[in-house]
Amino acid sequence: xxxxxxxxxxxxxxxxxxxxxxxxxxxxxxxxxxxxxxxxxxxxxxxxxxxxxxxxxxxxxxxxxxxxxxxxxxxxxxxxxxxxxxxxxxxxxxxxxxxxxxxxxxxxxxxxxxxxxxxxxxxxxxxxxxxxxxxxxxxxxxxxxxxxxxxxxxxxxxxxxxxxxxxxxxxxxxxxxxxxxxxxxxxxxxxxxxxxx
Amino acid sequence: xxxxxxxxxxxxxxxxxxxxxxxxxxxxxxxxxxxxxxxxxxxxxxxxxxxxxxxxxxxxxxxxxxxxxxxxxxxxxxxxxxxxxxxxxxxxxxxxxxxxxxxxxxxxxxxxxxxxxxxxxxxxxxxxxxxxxxxxxxxxxxxxxxxxxxxxxxxxxxxxxxxxxxxxxxxxxxxxxxxxxxxxxxxxxxxxxxxxxxxxxxxxxxxxxxxxxxxxxxxxxxxxxxxxxxxxxxxxxxxxxxxxxxxxxxxxxxxxxxxxxxxxxxxxxxxxxxxxxxxxxxxxxxxxxxxxxxxxxxxxxxxxxxxxxxxxxxxxxxxxxxxxxxxxxxxxxxxxxxxxxxxxxxxxxxxxxxxxx
Ligand SMILES: [Zn+2]
Numbered sequence: 402x403x404x405x406x407x408x409x410x411x412x413x414x415x416x417x418x419x420x421x422x423x424x425x426x427x428x429x430x431x432x433x434x435x436x437x438x439x440x441x442x443x444x445x446x447x448x449x450x451x452x453x454x455x456x457x458x459x460x461x462x463x464x465x466x467x468x469x470x471x472x473x474x475x476x477x478x479x480x481x482x483x484x485x486x487x488x489x490x491x492x493x494x495x496x497x498x499x500x501x502x503x504x505x506x507x508x509x510x511x512x513x514x515x516x517x518x519x520x521x522x523x524x525x526x527x528x529x530x531x532x533x534x535x536x537x538x539x540x541x542x543x544x545x546x547x548x549x550x551x552x553x554x555x556x557x558x559x560x561x562x563x564x565x566x567x568x569x570x571x572x573x574x575x576x577x578x579x580x581x582x583x584x585x586x587x588x589x590x591x592x593x594x595x596x597x598x
Numbered sequence: 599x600x601x602x603x604x605x606x607x608x609x610x611x612x613x614x615x616x617x618x619x620x621x622x623x624x625x626x627x628x629x630x631x632x633x634x635x636x637x638x639x640x641x642x643x644x645x646x647x648x649x650x651x652x653x654x655x656x657x658x659x660x661x662x663x664x665x666x667x668x669x670x671x672x673x674x675x676x677x678x679x680x681x682x683x684x685x686x687x688x689x690x691x692x693x694x695x696x697x698x699x700x701x702x703x704x705x706x707x708x709x710x711x712x713x714x715x716x717x718x719x720x721x722x723x724x725x726x727x728x729x730x731x732x733x734x735x736x737x738x739x740x741x742x743x744x745x746x747x748x749x750x751x752x753x754x755x756x757x758x759x760x761x762x763x764x765x766x767x768x769x770x771x772x773x774x775x776x777x778x779x780x781x782x783x784x785x786x787x788x789x790x791x792x793x794x795x796x797x798x799x800x801x802x803x804x805x806x807x808x809x810x811x812x813x814x815x816x817x818x819x820x821x822x823x824x825x826x827x828x829x830x831x832x833x834x835x836x837x838x839x840x841x842x843x844x845x846x847x848x849x850x851x852x853x854x855x856x857x858x859x860x861x862x863x864x865x866x867x868x869x870x871x872x873x874x875x876x877x878x879x880x881x882x883x884x885x886x887x888x889x890x891x892x893x894x895x896x897x898x899x900x901x902x903x904x905x906x907x908x909x910x911x912x913x914x915x916x917x918x919x920x921x922x923x924x925x926x927x928x929x930x931x932x933x934x935x936x937x938x939x940x941x942x943x944x945x946x947x948x949x950x951x952x953x954x955x
Contacts, residue, residue, distance in 0.1 A: 510759075510772060510775060510776075511759070512758075512759045512760070512762035512763045512766065512768060512772065512776070513758055513759060513762045515762075515766070517766075517768060517769070517772060518769070518771070518772065545755075546752050546755040546756045546759065546776075546779050547755075547759070549778075549779055550756070550759065550772075550775035550776050550778070550779050551775065553774065553775040553778045553779070554771055554772060554774075554775040557771060557774060557775070558771040586705070586745075586748055589745075
């Protein structure tokens with residue numbers, strides 16, 4: 402163990418999802434086992450610095466003011482899908498099931514952690530719905546207490562009296578799974594979100 | 599349902615114990631600090647997956663050992679034998695395996711191996727603060743319904759959110775968002791508690807007739823802090839109380855202030871009942887819990903009696919024994935066992951974490 406190694410370890414430990422063990426493995430991989438990989442990581446970090454930022458409209462990753470999705474005029478401009486994090490957006494895009502626009506909040510209301518509307522990307526959403534091109538808002542936030550409270554807040558404080566249809570994504574039984582092995586919360590939301598057949 | 603065997607490794611002061619239970623009644627006999635309550639606690643762990651004595655998993659692991667293991671051999675009426683392994687690890691926390699399969703959702707497990715603990719602290723149920731009675735009701739209802747536990751958690755999580763907003767002077771829009779969440783869960787809790795206490799009150803009164811005196815007309819009543827009949831009832835109340843709550847920096851009304859009360863001869867037992875009557879109330883309530891869980895879970899709960907028998911006068915002890923004879927498997931601890939009772943029990947002597955039959 403050397404002072405420089407300790408410093409790198411300390412920085413890595415601060416990354417989300419990395420405990421001491423995984424930080425140690427990554428540090429050793431970058432420094433000793435695969436020095437070429439370390440070089441590539443350094444280059445990539447340098448290149449992205451100051452060039453990748455949040456899209457001013459939706460909060461997605463972007464190399465200019467607006468991201469690729471917001472600049473794409475072929476997308477349905479009347480529908481906005483509201484998400485918690487950028488990876489949620491990637492998942493929906495990869496699935497190719499949605500052709501509208503997104504809005505990434507960067508979290509959810511959580512008073513216990515000191516996260517209120519000002520800490521989230523709410524002002525930009527306000528601006529977007531004021532442009533009056535939005536006809537539907539799809540709330541794709543998680544269904545825990547904070548997620549539901551955030552949905553309620555957006556509906557009341559951002560949409561308000563505007564004639565925008567607000568919908569909530571369904572939470573149900575994963576495809577391929579059956580009713581037998583689902584827990585009661587999943588079963589209830591699956592029943593509440595049932596469709597006519 | 600009955601517990602046929604229990605193996606403990608590095609659990610509290612027990613280095614290794616392999617216990618087999620043949621009969622319906624088991625007694626752990628020994629001086630204080632020898633480990634008899636530890637065994638009872640470990641049995642209780644199999645139904646709630648948490649201790650009735652501590653919230654800290656670490657407290658349950660033997661000194662300087664990395665983990666404790668508890669292996670339960672249950673015999674279920676319809677499902678046959680089930681093997682439950684609970685591992686308490688200092689760094690990884692708690693994990694549970696049922697017949698070798700890791701348990702992923704606690705909700706699937708609730709109500710399968712119910713148990714009821716009788717302890718000398720039960721007197722606090724009638725005499726103590728509203729919080730102790732609320733904790734009791736929540737324990738009874740959430741140990742028989744995964745949905746109740748889920749809604750209870752949601753309610754308290756939303757309540758903590760609202761209280762944090764009151765302290766940080768959050769905006770009305772945010773308050774409304776968390777009040778709405780509280781209100782939805784509150785409707786479920788209010789209905790479940792109302793139905794649940796009605797059912798429990800009947801069972802309690804029946805048992806009191808045996809334990810205490812029939813003519814005392816025992817009554818258990820649910821005292822809701824606020825009347826809730828619709829999904830937005832609590833939200834409206836909270837909205838109207840914001841100014842006061844902002845000053846208090848706390849939520850002053852709601853199901854988190856619910857209580858229940860006991861009456862004898864129509865009078866509030868908390869103020870008027872004698873020491874003996876308080877004891878009868880506590881015992882009848884625990885037996886009511888046994889009956890309630892038997893109805894809701896569809897199996898007879900294990901009865902765990904921690905050092906209670908010695909405190910009872912001869913009449914109540916006789917009545918207590920009459921109450922036990924109904925199919926539940928019983929595990930008890932005590933520092934002594936009366937000669938007249940010896941034949942009824944399968945006796946283990948507890949000494950320094952070892953158990954000898
Ligand atoms: Zn964008």
